[in-house]
Amino acid sequence: xxxxxxxxxxxxxxxxxxxxxxxxxxxxxxxxxxxxxxxxxxxxxxxxxxxxxxxxxxxxxxxxxxxxxxxxxxxxxxxxxxxxxxxxxxxxxxxxxxxxxxxxxxxxxxxxxxxxxxxxxxxxxxxxxxxxxxxxxxxxxxxxxxxxxxxxxxxxxxxxxxxxxxxxxxxxxxxxxxxxxxxxxxxxxxxxxxxxxxxxxxxxxxxxxxxxxxxxxxxxxxxxxxxxxxxxxxxxxxxxxxxxxxxxxxxxxxxxxxxxxxxxx
Amino acid sequence: xxxxxxxxxxxxxxxxxxxxxxxxxxxxxxxxxxxxxxxxxxxxxxxxxxxxxxxxxxxxxxxxxxxxxxxxxxxxxxxxxxxxxxxxxxxxxxxxxxxxxxxxxxxxxxxxxxxxxxxxxxxxxxxxxxxxxxxxxxxxxxxxxxxxxxxxxxxxxxxxxxxxxxxxxxxxxxxxxxxxxxxxxxxxxxxxxxxxxxxxxxxxxxxxxxxxxxxxxxxxxxxxxxxxxxxxxxxxxxxxxxxxxxxxxxxxxxxxxxxxxxxxxxxxxxxxxxxxxxxxxxxxxxxxxxxxxxxxxxxxxxxxxxxxxxxxxxxxxxxxxxxxxxxxxxxxxxxxxxxxxxxx
Numbered sequence: 001x002x003x004x005x006x007x008x009x010x011x012x013x014x015x016x017x018x019x020x021x022x023x024x025x026x027x028x029x030x031x032x033x034x035x036x037x038x039x040x041x042x043x044x045x046x047x048x049x050x051x052x053x054x055x056x057x058x059x060x061x062x063x064x065x066x067x068x069x070x071x072x073x074x075x076x077x078x079x080x081x082x083x084x085x086x087x088x089x090x091x092x093x094x095x096x097x098x099x100x101x102x103x104x105x106x107x108x109x110x111x112x113x114x115x116x117x118x119x120x121x122x123x124x125x126x127x128x129x130x131x132x133x134x135x136x137x138x139x140x141x142x143x144x145x146x147x148x149x150x151x152x153x154x155x156x157x158x159x160x161x162x163x164x165x166x167x168x169x170x171x172x173x174x175x176x177x178x179x180x181x182x183x184x185x186x187x188x189x190x191x192x193x194x195x196x197x198x199x200x201x202x203x204x205x206x207x208x209x210x211x212x213x214x215x216x217x218x219x220x221x222x223x224x225x226x227x228x229x230x231x232x233x234x235x236x237x238x239x240x241x242x243x244x245x246x247x248x249x250x251x252x253x254x255x256x257x258x259x260x261x262x263x264x265x
Numbered sequence: 266x267x268x269x270x271x272x273x274x275x276x277x278x279x280x281x282x283x284x285x286x287x288x289x290x291x292x293x294x295x296x297x298x299x300x301x302x303x304x305x306x307x308x309x310x311x312x313x314x315x316x317x318x319x320x321x322x323x324x325x326x327x328x329x330x331x332x333x334x335x336x337x338x339x340x341x342x343x344x345x346x347x348x349x350x351x352x353x354x355x356x357x358x359x360x361x362x363x364x365x366x367x368x369x370x371x372x373x374x375x376x377x378x379x380x381x382x383x384x385x386x387x388x389x390x391x392x393x394x395x396x397x398x399x400x401x402x403x404x405x406x407x408x409x410x411x412x413x414x415x416x417x418x419x420x421x422x423x424x425x426x427x428x429x430x431x432x433x434x435x436x437x438x439x440x441x442x443x444x445x446x447x448x449x450x451x452x453x454x455x456x457x458x459x460x461x462x463x464x465x466x467x468x469x470x471x472x473x474x475x476x477x478x479x480x481x482x483x484x485x486x487x488x489x490x491x492x493x494x495x496x497x498x499x500x501x502x503x504x505x506x507x508x509x510x511x512x513x514x515x516x517x518x519x520x521x522x523x524x525x526x527x528x529x530x531x532x533x534x535x536x537x538x539x540x541x542x543x544x545x546x547x548x549x550x551x552x553x554x555x556x557x558x559x560x561x562x563x564x565x566x567x568x569x570x571x572x573x574x575x576x577x578x579x580x581x582x583x584x585x586x587x588x589x590x591x592x593x594x595x596x597x598x599x600x601x602x603x604x605x606x607x608x609x
Contacts, residue, residue, distance in 0.1 A: 151312050152351040154338035156365030156407055166364070170355045 029228035037203040038211035049126035061138030083132040087192025094197040121198035130187035134179040141175025181244040269443045273318025282467035291444040293458035301467040302447035306413045311338035344404030348416040352388035359384035365407035378402040394425045414446035488531040500524040519551045524606035536603035537577035543596040550598035572597040
């Protein structure tokens, strides 16, 4: 009974997004410029941010997983901190660091870089908030690789780099993919830090969540558009979740498959 | 043949591994688990860095702490076969063997190890014996100058083990590489190696040809590890050439060895005869231990019989003729010259 109520409570708002307005009208809303602009901004900034997360987060995770040094636990806690930070705090932090009046603001200004109200600011906000999910999962994935296999690779003549690409990465790839899916989903939904650090400029920094918020403010007409964009994000997030589960459940071929064609006795 | 020289100290958790060893031919290190055997292989392969010492192959320095030299594993030409084989689960058998081959063809190697038909299979699909052959082929594909084997036979069941041991001995002979293998099984060591070292808590207790370890075990541990019976007692010089040892059980034994004080009487199972009755006048063996028959274990065409505290090895035929059965009383007899006395 209690479980039923809990499940209904979790599902009801999601169902409500699709139940309020007919599917035809929702789909029609998706062609409005405010939606297409936001979709392009979201995909572009998320794509760049996730590329940065993979390129920078993977070596960081590997070092944290494979080296033992003083302060390692502290480093892991610090890496995970943005995960639990309130988005408003993350936004203020980014402004205090990279904003025009921030610690690096003067330096950036001197070399002619203005981050405020640019897509670069969106990318930074998304990467800052979403990367811990990837790094955390990647550390776990790297730690799960049998150290004997790494040692075997080295004694077979492969240096650390070749060992990483031929042994460690293939064996950790499922965990890395799972972490990346989580990070992507989190980044796509980023709201607080983005609106504070990058603003909400249609076609420039306005991502889907920001556009939803803006349209929702434009009652009553905007509400349908907000619903349509919300429905789109539900579908994308749901697809990511299903992909994640499939990736985690997928097993490499097992010897059992050999016996499928064994002669019957 | 090349010579691998190792002389180093490696601090481990409970003790320091201190070892000086020259490997030409096949050397086996035996010892209980936790003695530091695997760590020896890791230092030589470059997977662990010793606190002090040198490792070199025919003058080519791999490690010299005094000069700050320590080559990474990939620059030492070693073939290391891991205890659980450490085959790459994401690669086929062929790709595993080709991993260290540097582009050389691996087909002849696969054929040589009778795994040619398994080239496309994953390691998970193989039997223990097949995995072991893949691991050996992979290590040799690198064309190493030194071969290191970590418990090469431990992961095999008793049935395949004897056969594989035979094959391995033949392979090592053909390769002619300096080979260091570690095992907890003295029989494996004696069957495979020219020299056996007994390693206990990081120190070599004794190093020598297998026959010498059996003939002259330096201490009680070496004796019992090489498969001898060890009976504890107190030795006293007799009037004649014999030493009398009073066992803790009160029985007295005689040995041709000289000793005083607390000693272990060492006697190998094949020196012990078993009888259902004791006839002192009809037997040249001076030592008699009476006891109940414990376990009877068949080993090839022989039977290992436990009589009281003593294990004897008799032919299956005599075991049958004597109608030995667990629980019955029997006499284990052995000559005074068949015993060694070691300090405890």
